[in-house]
Amino acid sequence: MSERPGIVIVGASLAGLRGAEALRRGGYDGPLTLIGDEPHPPYDRPPLSKHVLAGELEADATALPHLVSLRARWRLGQPATGLDRAGRTIRLADGSDVPFTKLFIATGARARTWTEQGADLDGVFTIRRREDAVALRRALSRPPERVLIIGAGLIGCEAASCCRDLGLPVTLVDPNPTPLARILGTVVGEVLAQTLRRSGVDYRPGARVRALVGEAGHVRRAHLQDGGAIDTDLVIVALGAVRETAWLARAGLVADSGGVTCDGACRVLTREGPPDVDIVAAGDVARWPNPIYGGRAITVEHWGNAVEQAAHAASSLLRPAQPKPYVHLPAFWSSQFGLNIKAVGLADGADAVAIVQGDRASRRFLAVYGRDGRSVAAVSFDQARWLPAYADRILAGAPFPPILDATDQRRIETLAPGFPPLRTERPVLEMAHV
Amino acid sequence: MSDDTLFAEVLDGANRANPYPIYERLRRRPVSRQRDGAYVVSTHAAIRSLLFDPRLSSEDLPPSRRPRTGNPFKDWIINPLKNRVATAHRPLIFRDPPDHDTLRGFVMKEFTIARVNNLHGRVEALVDTLIERCRGRDEVCLVEDLSYPLPVAVICELLGVPEADEPQFHAWATQLATALEPDARRDEEARRATVTTFDAIAAYMRRLIRDKRRHPADDMLSGLARRGDRGEPAMGDVDLISTAVLLLVAGHETTVNLITNGMLTLLRHPQELARLKADPERAPRLIEELLRYEPPVHFRTRKALGAIEIGGTTIPPGAPVVLLFASGNRDPERFSDPDRFDPSRDDIQHFGFGGGLHYCVGAPLARIEAEIALVTLCRRLVEPRLMADPPSYRAGASLRGPSNLGIHIAGIV
The missing domain is CATH 3.50.50.60 (FAD/NAD(P)-binding domain)
Incomplete structure (x- = not known):
């Protein structure tokens, strides 16, 4: 060379x-x-x-x-x-x-994979790569008797939405009190919890899967930590990355x-x-x-x-001589159960949340998160068009709540956002050591 | 001339043919306060930001006030009630969320892409018929011959309004469209005329909707009126009427300008006319550039709910805010060489259909009508030439377009 x-x-x-x-x-x-x-x-x-x-x-x-x-x-x-x-x-x-x-x-x-009992069984999937999606899609079209999804984060909820659209029975198990609790808190997460239930998902908050057991090498049942069991022939592991x-x-x-x-x-x-x-x-x-x-x-x-x-x-x-700081307002979107969810900023660590437009009952709303009196994040359910205005306020370090004279604004109620306490990566082992 | 009366100049009919130099002067400040307390927003960036700002409200119409009749029962009991109902049930362009979103949702369920695309062949046939009627003449009066009758026929068909009734509501539509013009909104007499007109057209619609419920057809009005029958969420009758009136008026008063402005612009740029004639595939881009360069709606007014700091100005709560779309479309900070009509530019992010929450519901339909009309006119009119430049203009400064466009022709093919 x-x-x-x-x-x-x-x-x-x-x-x-x-x-x-x-x-x-x-x-x-x-x-x-x-x-x-x-x-x-x-x-x-x-x-x-x-x-x-x-x-x-x-x-x-x-x-x-x-x-x-x-x-x-x-x-x-x-x-x-x-x-x-x-x-x-x-x-x-x-x-x-x-x-x-x-x-x-x-x-x-x-994708974080299943490492507890039953990790080697057939019928256990993750979603990260193209091959994962192809294999899962094929398995879903067979179709399974019941899909078990472990983890109610973004991927778990989106998968649950797709499975319900396909008419499949779905059980969703997650240790937190609501879906998306870690990124949006339980006040907003509760809206999604109701949506899950209304869409026919058997949603089990506060539950953990202890082990997967199979028959002839294929998954047949999940044992929960509280002693319960769920019959399932297809498991989607959505435990993050x-x-x-x-x-x-x-x-x-x-x-x-x-x-x-x-x-x-x-x-x-x-x-x-x-x-x-x-x-x-x-x-x-x-x-x-x-x-x-x-x-x-x-x-x-x-x-x-x-x-x-x-x-x-x-x-x-x-240009190594002129290093510039990378300033980024995090943002994500998700579509599930007919809802368009968009968020800007980091909500975790916030000490307050306020519904500033719309209301949770109609599932069309905009919520802003505050920390130490400043606005740090915002999330919209089917109201994404206003998000840029809130992103500007967050970038400017505006006080919380940032916009007090908006259309469709009721009395602004400030709530504790309800972030679950931090957990370690392997909760099951942690429990065993106590 | 001072800067705080520039918008009054925009409204002045003397400047209707070419308001763009005034827009240029307005753009020296992104937001300028006018002497009457209105704030005019003229740069692309400021308009864009305010379109997505939840502190701007569209509920800025003054309350309905019906004229005195001399009949005390009407004046003290009936009309105050009617005024309250009408104020609470404005058409969705004058409503904020959540009501706006609910009403718009109903409209979008009926105003489907499939329904619009199905009209394609019908629009082609209509355009050909209308042009055919000019055969044997050496002059086309574009507004009267095509730009007005085409969208009217199309919106009537789409909604399911009998076209034979058109002469009846032609004048109503023109009167109601003035609700968008600041002059007419401030004038007490004009506002009373609008209310009286609304009562007349509402009575017409009420009868029509009753017919649709009895004899439903495959049209939007039947669809909107019959949703409740199937147990689905549906609009109340008052909202149904105001929505139907809105769609009918919008169909009458906007596309006409897009088509006429389009032909005027092509006749002023003969090389573009020749290119479109040789290659009709250019039409979609040409229409987008047209929506930037000569949009059918020049501005819309909103109201500030809170203090809004933007472009070095603080708009106070309650102030009227004029979003001057046609000026944002010519902002040199956003578009290179903005006063040049150039359908081959690759960046045409215009406000021709507004933007944000109230983005034009009828945009796909307007695009199809304008495209077919302009392509067919270019193909069929032989040696078209403008008879007067500038042409005479309709009164509106917001819904702006020629009242008549005389085109000399050597024949029709």
Whole structure:
């Protein structure tokens, strides 16, 4: 090899692709390599738990458009297994080494799988990758007698919605008092709980699955911690995601299952403290101090962040002399049970919530979250059009509640948002040790 | 001329043919206070931001006041009641959430893409018939010959209003459309005329809706009127009438301007006319540029519910706020070379159909009508030439368009 190795991007999903495009747009015309553990060119994940599961869209019809000519070398189907920072090489699963001048980390996250009893049974699914959605879709069309969904977060609720649309009996088990309790609190979550029940979901809040048991290698029953049992022949595990950082274990970076830690400009921090200015991270895997939340180090596992942060990280890589802080107002959307849910900001950690437009009874409303008297987040149920006005107020650090003279505003009632106490990652084992 | 009377100049009929230089002066400030206390919003960014601001209300019409009749029973009992009912049941363009959203939801369930697309062939046939009627003449009066009768026929068919009744409500529609014009809204006499007209058209609609319930057909009015029969949530009769009137008036008074402004613009840009004639596929982009460059609705008024700080100005609670869409469409901060009519520009994020909550319900229908009308006119009129430039204009500053567009032709193919 006569030329310099150039920039290598590890992770060929949304953040990796948009990062590559940002590098080319930013004037980089040296060698560019994208490494991806999946065999597919970059594709879009949000439709997997919605249209693909519902059978409205083929899984292979979700390829992401390339917005810029990349002139890149692709190494797909090859997970990275190690990073040698001193030698400036990446080790791949096939044992080969890929050298780099600069590195862009966008390995994202993988679905947290079922690790308790019954992990090896057939009929137990997660939803993260294209193959997951294809296999699950096939299993759902058989059809199963009862679907059990473990976890009432965004993916769990969207899956429940699709299954009900398909006419399938669904049981949804979650340890929290309401769905989406961790990200939106129970005051707002209760609206969704009622929606779930009205849609015929057998929703079991405050319950935990202890074990899955099978017959002839296929799942047949779930045992709950309180001693109850649920007959099921298809289980969807929706317990969130684990960041793909195992390959960084010996790289001398600050990386764990919660992400790889960066400075404000998305450059990864070394164990010694200062950043390695030739290595950046973006997307689900990147943990950075967000100025909007007082420099609290967060990861944001949402689509919009992958796109924006990739562009920012690319710019930090191309212009190391002028690192700029990455300021991002997190945002996500979800469609389930005929509802359009959109949110901006980080609600968890809020000490108050106010319904500022509409009302919860009609399931059309806008709620704002406050912390220490400032507005920090907002969520809309079928009222997304007003959200930008609240996003502006949140970015401006406006007092809570921020807008007091809106249309469709009743007497504003301020409530405690009802975030469940933080739990550890493995509640079952924790219980066993008590 | 001082800046706080610029909007009065916009309303002045003398400036109807070309209000754009006044808009340019207004844009020196994103939001400018006028002497009468109204705040005019003229830049693209400020309009965009206010369209999505929940502190702006559309419930800004003064309450209904029926004229004195001399009959004390009517004046003291009946009419005050009617006034209260009418004020509470305004059409949805003058309503805020949640009522607006509920009413709009009912309309959208009936105003389906399928229903609009089904009208495609019908619009083509109508346009051909209307043009055919001009055969043998060397002059087309576009408004009278096509731009007015086409949308009227289409909205009547869509709603299920007998077209034979059109002469009856032609004048009603024109009168009711003035509810959007600031001058007419302030004038007590004009407002009374509007209320009287509304009573007349409402009585007509009430009878028609009763007929639809007895003899339902495949039209929007039957659909809206019969929802309750199937046990689904439905509009009350008063809202049903005001919605039907709104759709009828909107169908009468807006698309006419889009078609006439479109032909006027094409005749002023003969190279674009020739291109459209050679390649009708250009029509969709051309219509979008037209909606930016010469939109059929120039502004809408809202009311500030709270103090709104925007573009260096604080709009006080209760102030009227004029969203000057046609000015935002010509904002050089947003569009390069904004005063040039250029259907090949790739960025046409216009306010031609408004935006936000009250975005035009009829947009897909207007697009189809304008596209078919302009493409067919370009194809069939031989050597069309403008007879007067500028043409004469209708009175409205908001619903702005020529009252007559004389086109000299060498024949019809």
